[in-house]
Amino acid sequence: MNISETARITGLPAKTIRYYEEIELVRPDRQDNGYRDFNDTHIHQLRFLARARALGFGIDDCRSLLALWDDRDRASADVRHIAQTHLKDIERKIADLSAMRATLSHLVDTCAGNDRPDCPILNSLADT
Amino acid sequence: MNISETARITGLPAKTIRYYEEIELVRPDRQDNGYRDFNDTHIHQLRFLARARALGFGIDDCRSLLALWDDRDRASADVRHIAQTHLKDIERKIADLSAMRATLSHLVDTCAGNDRPDCPILNSLADT
DNA sequence: CTTGACCTTCCAGTGACAGGAACCCTTATC
DNA sequence: GATAAGGGTTCCTGTCACTGGAAGGTCAAG
Numbered sequence: 577m578n579i580s581e582t583a584r585i586t587g588l589p590a591k592t593i594r595y596y597e598e599i600e601l602v603r604p605d606r607q608d609n610g611y612r613d614f615n616d617t618h619i620h621q622l623r624f625l626a627r628a629r630a631l632g633f634g635i636d637d638c639r640s641l642l643a644l645w646d647d648r649d650r651a652s653a654d655v656r657h658i659a660q661t662h663l664k665d666i667e668r669k670i671a672d673l674s675a676m677r678a679t680l681s682h683l684v685d686t687c688a689g690n691d692r693p694d695c696p697i698l699n700s701l702a703d704t
Numbered sequence: 705m706n707i708s709e710t711a712r713i714t715g716l717p718a719k720t721i722r723y724y725e726e727i728e729l730v731r732p733d734r735q736d737n738g739y740r741d742f743n744d745t746h747i748h749q750l751r752f753l754a755r756a757r758a759l760g761f762g763i764d765d766c767r768s769l770l771a772l773w774d775d776r777d778r779a780s781a782d783v784r785h786i787a788q789t790h791l792k793d794i795e796r797k798i799a800d801l802s803a804m805r806a807t808l809s810h811l812v813d814t815c816a817g818n819d820r821p822d823c824p825i826l827n828s829l830a831d832t
Numbered sequence: 833c834t835t836g837a838c839c840t841t842c843c844a845g846t847g848a849c850a851g852g853a854a855c856c857c858t859t860a861t862c
Numbered sequence: 863g864a865t866a867a868g869g870g871t872t873c874c875t876g877t878c879a880c881t882g883g884a885a886g887g888t889c890a891a892g
Contacts, residue, residue, distance in 0.1 A: 580838070590839095595880060609888060611839055620830070627829045632804045635879070645826050655825045656817035663808045670801045673794050676760045680791045689784035697783050698773050701755045702748070708869070722871095723849060737857060739870055763848070 582614040586622040593622060601625060601639060633662055710742040714750040721750065729753060729767060761790055 583590040596602045597612070602621050605613040614622075621642060628638045637658055644650045644658075683697045711718040724730045725740070730749050733741040742750075749770060756766045765786050772778045772786075811825045 578839075589881085591881060592879085594840095599879095609839080611888085623831070624829050627831065629879090630804075631808055631829075632801070641826070641829065644823075645830060648821060650821045650823070651819045652815055652821060652823035652825075653817045653819065655823045656812060656815040659808060659812050659815070659825050663805065663812055666801050666805050666808065670798060670805065673760070673798045673801070676758075677791065677794050677798065680759055680787055680794065684784060684787050684791055687780055687784040687787070689781045691779045691781065693776060693778045693780060695772075695778070695780035695783045697780075697787050698769070701752050701759075701769065702773060703751070703755065706870075717850085718870095719850060720848080727848095737870080739857085757848090 577614045577619075579612050579614070582612075582619065582622065585619060586626055588622055588626050596622070596625065599635065601635070601642065631662075632666060633658075637662060705742045705747075707740050707742070710740075710747065710750065713747060714754055716750055716754050724750070724753065727763065729763070729770065759790075760794060761786075765790060 577585075579590045579593055582588075583593060586593070588596075593602070594612075597604060602618050602625070604618050605615070607613045624642060624645060625638055628641055633641065640658055641655065644655050679700075683700055686696045688694075707718045707721055710716075711721060714721070716724075721730070722740075725732060730746055730753070732746050733743070735741045752770060752773060753766055756769055761769065768786055769783065772783050807828075811828055814824045816822075
């Protein structure tokens with residue numbers, strides 16, 4: 577299967593699929609003319625990757641998860657550990673962003689947003 | 705004032721301050737020996753930048769905010785617009801991350817995390 | 833035979849720095 | 863006067879996960 581059809585099926589851009597081959601997340605065959613050739617296994621791997629990336633897993637985690645998926649003797653604890661570490665990371669980011677939101681929304685609310693120059697947002701950034 | 709003292713006062717790494725000069729966010733003088741020389745204005749600008757970055761503003765926004773700060777004839781509406789756009793951006797990120805967290809925490813909760821290979825996390829990523 | 837839609841590789845850019853090499857300046861000490 | 867420590871400087875590379883684009887090969891249709 578050609579790359580554009582593969583892209584259509586997996587929902588991944590062709591560029592991304594080529595990149596995944598370059599970093600050896602997926603290893604498509606080659607047709608006689610040099611075109612990449614994806615089979616069902618590759619499609620499944622790419623769909624797996626698309627879902628893992630959509631959950632925010634980094635490429636290294638994706639590589640580990642793919643390997644665990646492929647390993648019939650895996651321990652679910654290994655999978656869970658990766659997911660939980662990532663979950664903590666996400667929660668930290670949410671906390672950071674929430675703090676920013678709190679400060680910013682307060683500032684935006686108190687700024688008149690008119691033609692005058694006085695602005696609590698700039699005052700807060702300048703402080704003293 | 706030398707860069708290391710400036711770094712200490714502003715809380716920014718010296719590397720970051722050099723980078724800000726490179727992209728012309730700040731324009732320190734030079735001493736006779738070629739060392740950068742920061743005065744009070746530069747310090748204020750750097751502290752301003754540190755606060756704006758801590759609120760998640762991108763470099764381009766920081767540049768605009770610095771210019772508005774410097775402009776006595778600014779309209780607070782311009783400042784507010786930048787802040788509100790950024791706030792929306794943050795809220796979108798929080799929403800995205802929250803969705804990931806919901807899915808992930810559910811999966812982590814339902815995964816036994818033991819020596820056995822069966823794992824709802826992988827099942828979910830593989831789907832069909 | 834040409835057109836257009838594919839495909840290929842390779843190179844550069846993104847954002848906001850961080851790490852490190854190679855080298856200069858200043859001050860103190862031996 | 864030599865040297866060592868602790869500043870400073872520039873320049874290059876790497877980060878992360880792609881994205882855009884150029885130059886050129888391949889294929890099916892009209």
